[in-house]
Amino acid sequence: MEPLDSVLSLIDMRSFSNLWYWIVLATLWSSLSYFVLGVPLDMIRRGRRDGGQAQADVEELVRITCGRVLHLVDENPATLVGLGCFWLSGLAVLAFYYEVEFAQAVFFLMAPIAGVVWTSIRLCRRITAEHATGEVLYRRLIVQRRVIQSIGMVAIFVTAMFGMWHNVSMSLPI
Numbered sequence: 001m002e003p004l005d006s007v008l009s010l011i012d013m014r015s016f017s018n019l020w021y022w023i024v025l026a027t028l029w030s031s032l033s034y035f036v037l038g039v040p041l042d043m044i045r046r047g048r049r050d051g052g053q054a055q056a057d058v059e060e061l062v063r064i065t066c067g068r069v070l071h072l073v074d075e076n077p078a079t080l081v082g083l084g085c086f087w088l089s090g091l092a093v094l095a096f097y098y099e100v101e102f103a104q105a106v107f108f109l110m111a112p113i114a115g116v117v118w119t120s121i122r123l124c125r126r127i128t129a130e131h132a133t134g135e136v137l138y139r140r141l142i143v144q145r146r147v148i149q150s151i152g153m154v155a156i157f158v159t160a161m162f163g164m165w166h167n168v169s170m171s172l173p174i
Contacts, residue, residue, distance in 0.1 A: 015105030
């Protein structure tokens with residue numbers, strides 16, 4: 001039973017006091033801010049700096065991603081919004097009405113992503129409408145990266161404050 005106990009102690013459901021939760025949170029926001037509309041930051045920088053084939057690659061990746069995103073969103077928007085709201089509201093009820101700590105942790109991971117998805121859809125619509133290329137496209141991608149980083153900073157701060165409050169309130173005697 002010793003190996004099973006050690007594995008279960010690593011995968012602890014007490015999320016805010018678990019190092020793995022904070023590693024997932026940091027990795028999530030690092031990845032979201034590194035890949036803007038599916039384009040890695042190093043490709044954006046190289047395309048902006050070198051032009052030519054690197055710029056064509058960035059523009060093609062953005063065109064493909066925007067096409068995919070807008071196709072998914074325009075295909076059945078009511079269903080996507082309904083499912084997103086259903087899952088987030090269900091998670092919020094579990095998290096804050098029933099006070100399930102794991103649901104709280106997942107809510108603090110997923111709720112800010114809704115903002116990132118919304119801004120990404122708006123950016124796809126704008127890029128597609130403008131047929132943005134070159135410097136205009138790079139400016140839009142960099143601004144989107146900064147927006148994602150701002151959302152991430154606020155999300156990490158709120159999660160850290162709530163996590164500290166939760167851990168302190170759980171350790172206080174009743």
